[in-house]
Amino acid sequence: MNDNINFDRRKLLGGALIAAAAAALPDGAKATDPSDRVVKAAGERRSVMGLTKPKMKKVRFGVIGLGERGGSLVKTMLPIEGAEITAVCDIYAPALEKSVGLIEKTTGKRPAAITGSDEAYKELIDRKDVDAVIIATPWEWHVPMALYSINAGKETFVEVPAATSIEDCWKLVEASEARQVNCMMMENCCYGRSEMMVLNMVRAGLFGELTHGEAAYIHNLRYKLKDFIGEGKWRPEWYTKRRANTYPTHGLGPIAQYMNINRGDRFDYLVSMSSPALGWNAYAQREFPADSYRRKQHFVMGDMNTSIIQTALGRTILLQHDLSTPRQYSRLNLIQGVKGAFAGFPDRIAIDNGGDEFEWTTDLSSFKDKYDSALWKNLEQQMKASPDAHGGMDFVMLWRIVYCLRNGLPLDQNVYDAAAWSVAFDLTEQSVRDRSRPKDFPDFTSGLWKSMPPLSI
Numbered sequence: 001m002n003d004n005i006n007f008d009r010r011k012l013l014g015g016a017l018i019a020a021a022a023a024a025l026p027d028g029a030k031a032t033d034p035s036d037r038v039v040k041a042a043g044e045r046r047s048v049m050g051l052t053k054p055k056m057k058k059v060r061f062g063v064i065g066l067g068e069r070g071g072s073l074v075k076t077m078l079p080i081e082g083a084e085i086t087a088v089c090d091i092y093a094p095a096l097e098k099s100v101g102l103i104e105k106t107t108g109k110r111p112a113a114i115t116g117s118d119e120a121y122k123e124l125i126d127r128k129d130v131d132a133v134i135i136a137t138p139w140e141w142h143v144p145m146a147l148y149s150i151n152a153g154k155e156t157f158v159e160v161p162a163a164t165s166i167e168d169c170w171k172l173v174e175a176s177e178a179r180q181v182n183c184m185m186m187e188n189c190c191y192g193r194s195e196m197m198v199l200n201m202v203r204a205g206l207f208g209e210l211t212h213g214e215a216a217y218i219h220n221l222r223y224k225l226k227d228f229i230g231e232g233k234w235r236p237e238w239y240t241k242r243r244a245n246t247y248p249t250h251g252l253g254p255i256a257q258y259m260n261i262n263r264g265d266r267f268d269y270l271v272s273m274s275s276p277a278l279g280w281n282a283y284a285q286r287e288f289p290a291d292s293y294r295r296k297q298h299f300v301m302g303d304m305n306t307s308i309i310q311t312a313l314g315r316t317i318l319l320q321h322d323l324s325t326p327r328q329y330s331r332l333n334l335i336q337g338v339k340g341a342f343a344g345f346p347d348r349i350a351i352d353n354g355g356d357e358f359e360w361t362t363d364l365s366s367f368k369d370k371y372d373s374a375l376w377k378n379l380e381q382q383m384k385a386s387p388d389a390h391g392g393m394d395f396v397m398l399w400r401i402v403y404c405l406r407n408g409l410p411l412d413q414n415v416y417d418a419a420a421w422s423v424a425f426d427l428t429e430q431s432v433r434d435r436s437r438p439k440d441f442p443d444f445t446s447g448l449w450k451s452m453p454p455l456s457i
């Protein structure tokens, strides 16, 4: 993610997508596989890999969904140079008013405040003073809102996971290509300081050739059952319907970037298992009276979902998801190569300098001197003036989005990343239902992953 690199891959590739897609069926595609559509439509498709847009002097954002996440993104965005929030939308008046008040107080300008119905977001997207749309609503709204935004020609930024089904992942890819508009999933964990340092280490060859990664979202969120506004209102409903890894991208995004997924390698297939679903129900029993709604909900999402992904180059990735067990937060963030390994939570490293005994080193100071992210170092002061909800990674992500749009650069994450990382939601569910049988990842890039250069750093 070098600030100075302007690499218009679209021009470079010319008709490569069409040729690549027409040449072969995506790996593992069957007659009924939705990825058939790629081949059928190949002649009409134009890749958005490395998509660049004319430089924007100022990026005027509209934000839909101003709850915990959207409200926090608004606050973090306000001090970023070259960004303006011209319109906001929420169906919940207190959330809307809070963000409108903050924007007005900070900038002296009152944004357009849009509300009134579930479909009012269309009014925000249609506004002429909105160039880019941020979607931070419940999951069921991500795809309809993103499609409307893409089809309106607006640069589109959607919260995690971008979509919850294979079909919806394809819809985002196809719309983004058809309109030649960015659709980036805002995977903020890719901008964590440790994650960006590890990316530098990987690229410098510190771990040698990569063989294995471990990713997770292990975050005890049982307390959210006590909320009936905000996330507690909608997210637990998913846990009563989907026996899957419902939040795969926080851990998987950084590992995908280390492994050059969609840029030299790709996710090929996964197998998945879920443990019994006891945690949510036990918590509801413990915390709520017998006649309460929570006690009547029947949670089916296994407490621990464990999957293994095989990549096209034969690497393996352990992927875990646990929101309902009393244990410490972790995204694992482990990357292993022939010469060494890094693991997160807490950060530690092991490098092969000869010998046969290996222990984790937790003093990373000499590594930090060499591999710390330049972006983080440069933004440190600005970030301190505007602390975000996640220790700085949100600020770096938003800063980087604005920087890329203002400088006509490709974004760090594109719609193929959004689709490949999010589709694990659906694939884990399918594999769990099918006695852990392997499920193929669609090749959303239609073969372009083979020729794409790695993400610049």
Ligand SMILES: NC(=O)c1ccc[n+]([C@@H]2O[C@H](COP(=O)([O-])OP(=O)(O)OC[C@H]3O[C@@H](n4cnc5c(N)ncnc54)[C@H](O)[C@@H]3O)[C@@H](O)[C@H]2O)c1
Binding pocket: 064, 065, 066, 067, 068, 069, 070, 089, 090, 091, 092, 095, 117, 118, 119, 120, 121, 136, 137, 138, 139, 141, 159, 160, 161, 186, 187, 188, 229, 230, 231, 232, 390
């Ligand atoms: N990247 C991260 O670190 C991170 C952290 C938390 C949440 N998230 C994601 O952010 C999204 C929102 O989560 P949250 O915790 O803010 O939830 P939330 O419930 O606090 O906020 C969602 C907001 O969307 C509004 N909304 C719902 N339907 C709407 C509609 N049709 N039109 C306009 N507004 C509508 C709700 O009124 C609410 O204010 C989710 O996708 C979640 O996965 C990401």
